[in-house]
Amino acid sequence: MNWDLIRWDRDGLVATVVQDSQTLQVLTVAYMTRTSLERSLEIGETVFWSRSRQELWHKGETSGNTQRIREIRVDCDGDALLILVEPRGPACHTGAVTCFYRTLEETHE
Amino acid sequence: MNWDLIRWDRDGLVATVVQDSQTLQVLTVAYMTRTSLERSLEIGETVFWSRSRQELWHKGETSGNTQRIREIRVDCDGDALLILVEPRGPACHTGAVTCFYRTLEETHE
Numbered sequence: 001m002n003w004d005l006i007r008w009d010r011d012g013l014v015a016t017v018v019q020d021s022q023t024l025q026v027l028t029v030a031y032m033t034r035t036s037l038e039r040s041l042e043i044g045e046t047v048f049w050s051r052s053r054q055e056l057w058h059k060g061e062t063s064g065n066t067q068r069i070r071e072i073r074v075d076c077d078g079d080a081l082l083i084l085v086e087p088r089g090p091a092c093h094t095g096a097v098t099c100f101y102r103t104l105e106e107t108h109e
Numbered sequence: 110m111n112w113d114l115i116r117w118d119r120d121g122l123v124a125t126v127v128q129d130s131q132t133l134q135v136l137t138v139a140y141m142t143r144t145s146l147e148r149s150l151e152i153g154e155t156v157f158w159s160r161s162r163q164e165l166w167h168k169g170e171t172s173g174n175t176q177r178i179r180e181i182r183v184d185c186d187g188d189a190l191l192i193l194v195e196p197r198g199p200a201c202h203t204g205a206v207t208c209f210y211r212t213l214e215e216t217h218e
Contacts, residue, residue, distance in 0.1 A: 080137075099189075100184050102185075
C-alpha cells in the first residue's frame with residue numbers, strides 16, 4: 001500500500017468514485033479521509049467520510065447495502081480514488097442502483 | 110437542462126466523473142464550474158475548471174484528445190456529475206487511456 005500516492009485536500013479528503021466491478025456502472029461519488037480508507041482496508045468494505053454529518057460512514061451499515069472492495073485505484077495526480085466493488089444492494093439512499101439515476105436534462109424525478 | 114439539480118460547492122465547483130460511453134472505463138475525475146459546463150454544452154466536448162491553473166480547460170485543446178459528450182448525469186444530492194464521453198484519444202496527460210492507471214498497492218509507476 002503506497003499511501004504517498006494520495007494527495008489529500010485541505011480538508012483531508014480525497015474524492016472517491018465507486019464503480020460496480022461487474023457491470024462497470026458508476027454507483028456513487030463520496031469522500032474518504034485517511035482514517036476511513038484505513039477502516040475500509042481493514043474490513044474490506046467501503047467506509048467514507050460524511051461531509052454533512054462530519055463522521056465516518058460505513059456504507060450499508062444500517063441498510064445492509066454494503067460494498068465489498070475488489071480493487072482500489074488512484075489517479076495520475078493522486079487526488080481521486082476509484083474503488084471497484086461488489087455491491088450487496090442499491091448504492092443510493094433512494095433505492096436506485098446508482099446515485100446517478102438522473103440525466104441533467106430531466107426536470108422531473 | 111435543469112441547472113437547479115446541481116449543488117455547486119463553496120468554490121463554485123462540482124466534481125465530475127468522466128466515463129467512456131463504450132468501454133465504461135472511468136477515465137478521469139475533474140471539476141466543473143457553471144461556465145465550464147455551459148461551454149461544454151455549447152461545443153459538445155468536455156471543458157473543465159483547472160484548479161491548479163485557475164482557468165477554463167478545454168480537454169484536448171492542445172493534445173487533440175478531446176472528449177465528445179454523449180450524456181450528462183447528476184447524482185442524487187446534486188454534488189457530482191457523471192459525463193459519458195466518446196474519447197478521441199488517451200484521457201491522461203501521461204498518455205494512459207485512463208488517469209486511473211495505477212492500483213493503490215503499486216509502489217512503482
